[in-house]
Amino acid sequence: MKILVSDNLSSLGVDILKKEDGFEVDVNTGLSKEELIKIIPNYDGLVVRSATKVTADVIEAASNLRVIGRAGVGVDNIDLDAAGKKGIIVMNAPDGNMITTAEHAMALMMSMSRNIPQAANSLKQEKKWSPKTFMGVELYGKTLGIVGMGRIGSVVAERAKGFAMKVIAYDPFVNKEHAEKIGVELVELKELLQRADFLSLHTPKIDGKYLLGKEEFNIVKPGLRIINCARGGLIDEAALVQAIKDGKVAQAALDVYSQEPLPADSPLLEVNEIICTPHLGASTEEAQDKVAIAICDQIIDYLKYGSIRNAVNMPSIDEETLRKIKPFLELGEDLGKIASQLAAGPVTQVKVQYNGEVAETDVKPITISVLKGLLERAIDGINMVNAPFLAKERNIEVQEMKTNEIKDYTSTIQVHVTTKEGTREITGSIFGKGDPRIVKIDDYYFEAVISKHMLILSNKDVPGVIGNLGNALGKHNINIAGFHLGRIGENGNAVSVINIDSPPTSEALRELRETSNVLEVYSVVI
Ligand SMILES: NC(=O)C1=CN([C@@H]2O[C@H](COP(=O)(O)OP(=O)(O)OC[C@H]3O[C@@H](n4cnc5c(N)ncnc54)[C@H](O)[C@@H]3O)[C@@H](O)[C@H]2O)C=CC1
Numbered sequence: 001m002k003i004l005v006s007d008n009l010s011s012l013g014v015d016i017l018k019k020e021d022g023f024e025v026d027v028n029t030g031l032s033k034e035e036l037i038k039i040i041p042n043y044d045g046l047v048v049r050s051a052t053k054v055t056a057d058v059i060e061a062a063s064n065l066r067v068i069g070r071a072g073v074g075v076d077n078i079d080l081d082a083a084g085k086k087g088i089i090v091m092n093a094p095d096g097n098m099i100t101t102a103e104h105a106m107a108l109m110m111s112m113s114r115n116i117p118q119a120a121n122s123l124k125q126e127k128k129w130s131p132k133t134f135m136g137v138e139l140y141g142k143t144l145g146i147v148g149m150g151r152i153g154s155v156v157a158e159r160a161k162g163f164a165m166k167v168i169a170y171d172p173f174v175n176k177e178h179a180e181k182i183g184v185e186l187v188e189l190k191e192l193l194q195r196a197d198f199l200s201l202h203t204p205k206i207d208g209k210y211l212l213g214k215e216e217f218n219i220v221k222p223g224l225r226i227i228n229c230a231r232g233g234l235i236d237e238a239a240l241v242q243a244i245k246d247g248k249v250a251q252a253a254l255d256v257y258s259q260e261p262l263p264a265d266s267p268l269l270e271v272n273e274i275i276c277t278p279h280l281g282a283s284t285e286e287a288q289d290k291v292a293i294a295i296c297d298q299i300i301d302y303l304k305y306g307s308i309r310n311a312v313n314m315p316s317i318d319e320e321t322l323r324k325i326k327p328f329l330e331l332g333e334d335l336g337k338i339a340s341q342l343a344a345g346p347v348t349q350v351k352v353q354y355n356g357e358v359a360e361t362d363v364k365p366i367t368i369s370v371l372k373g374l375l376e377r378a379i380d381g382i383n384m385v386n387a388p389f390l391a392k393e394r395n396i397e398v399q400e401m402k403t404n405e406i407k408d409y410t411s412t413i414q415v416h417v418t419t420k421e422g423t424r425e426i427t428g429s430i431f432g433k434g435d436p437r438i439v440k441i442d443d444y445y446f447e448a449v450i451s452k453h454m455l456i457l458s459n460k461d462v463p464g465v466i467g468n469l470g471n472a473l474g475k476h477n478i479n480i481a482g483f484h485l486g487r488i489g490e491n492g493n494a495v496s497v498i499n500i501d502s503p504p505t506s507e508a509l510r511e512l513r514e515t516s517n518v519l520e521v522y523s524v525v526i
């Protein structure tokens with residue numbers, strides 16, 4: 001396995017990769033896009049921070065890449081869609097720099113409120129002693145508005161309470177209980193803007209939308225002080241400069257910019273009331289060691305053992321869960337494969353229903369394996385990462401349902417596949433420790449072994465059909481390994497699943513289809 005580390009990564013992480021059997025590591029930072037495109041086909045894994053831009057053209061060139069590891073939180077420098085479609089998993093290390101970044105937000109808040117960078121500059125660079133110029137404000141008793149109460153926002157809230165600040169927060173995805181537990185009042189954004197003395201942003205980048213723009217600056221409490229340690233692009237920078245000029249906003253402290261690195265021409269750098277750091281939020285020794293160790297361990301676990309932690313473009317599966325659901329992942333994929341060969345025409349909808357014990361596990365990866373099996377014959381290079389993207393691209397509606405009903409089996413997975421010709425239903429179960437079986441096709445019940453080659457056929461349930469089928473298969477030298485018959489009452493139709501040792505030739509299939517009273521014959525390959 002070859003891994004490229006293209007941003008500055010703690011040596012502790014690089015050493016983990018170097019020591020791993022079968023892994024080779026190249027550390028090559030500061031590459032231009034062209035240089036990266038040229039060398040990326042050589043690698044199975046890529047480790048980045050925020051400097052490397054993993055754009056669609058880089059991903060297009062990455063013919064062998066299986067995983068992109070982000071040593072940190074934000075993945076806005078990685079084209080997730082392009083990676084997903086190509087089957088490349090993207091994972092981050094979200095816990096390692098949480099404290100450090102929250103501390104940077106607090107450092108910015110205090111530096112801003114006491115004018116520390118400006119005062120230090122005046123004394124050291126200009127050799128001036130002018131304490132009156134740098135009158136500050138206290139944090140004590142002030143209201144801090146936090147936008148985004150996730151990992152970092154929550155730590156900032158706790159730290160701010162240590163300064164006896166009143167903390168309010170806006171986060172439409174956080175429940176009241178979580179906020180109450182850490183003593184934070186949840187409010188709407190408008191109210192937060194009207195009440196906050198300090199405002200700190202802690203959301204991911206939101207495409208095509210400013211959280212703070214002209215409209216918001218028009219309604220803020222006069223004298224607001226803003227901290228942004230999250231992402232450039234959350235604030236309309238021109239509107240911020242104007243709001244400071246107009247006296248609506250008193251000060252801002254920024255770590256991130258819409259243009260990085262070095263927003264050299266940005267008016268932000270010219271405004272005395274704005275203090276700036278060069279994307280330093282995660283830059284402590286402790287945080288860098290933690291994120292590097294975490295991401296390198298995650299990459300090894302994925303490439304060596306298939307376990308997935310902190311994936312941002314597919315559900316995570318840790319080793320323990322993987323061990324538990326492995327038979328169902330395989331069954332799901334087999335059912336998808338069978339359904340794709342029974343259903344005629346392009347699939348428009350897939351419903352996967354989980355019944356019994358399996359419904360108590362995380363079923364998302366199993367649904368993905370059904371999609372993988374279903375689309376495998378149509379799409380080259382499909383895998384667990386790109387299957388949902390490719391299904392979406394083909395406008396296939398995917399539904400997942402769970403019931404805890406246990407009927408004849410402790411667990412079943414029912415796959416309903418709809419095309420314009422109608423809906424087919426295949427149900428499977430696991431016997432013993434990991435023996436996959438088909439237990440139902442449409443309305444017919446069996447306990448059919450799933451094998452590499454199968455014939456699934458329906459016939460009129462009259463005497464002699466099975467004998468004739470056996471003769472036809474024998475004539476074409478096809479050995480029957482198993483025969484499972486399902487029927488509804490007498491004198492109706494029957495459906496059979498026949499396990500065969502070799503694939504049928506087209507001639508054999510034609511003869512089977514022409515056998516009297518045979519209605520449909522499908523050759524199914526797993
Ligand atoms: N400056 C730096 O060096 C660093 C920056 N960051 C950035 O900090 C940000 C937050 O990181 P974490 O706390 O780890 O993420 P998180 O995912 O734990 O929390 C983000 C929170 O934002 C909320 N949110 C999403 N959209 C929202 C919206 N429109 N309005 C209000 N809330 C919204 C989510 O519900 C979530 O609770 C990320 O953008 C990350 O990239 C993280 C580490 C270092």
Ligand SMILES: O=C(O)C(=O)COP(=O)(O)O
Pocket residue numbers: 049050051071072073074075097279280281282283
């Ligand atoms: O983790 C994040 O989201 C960060 O923004 C940290 O960025 P960095 O790794 O320091 O380039």
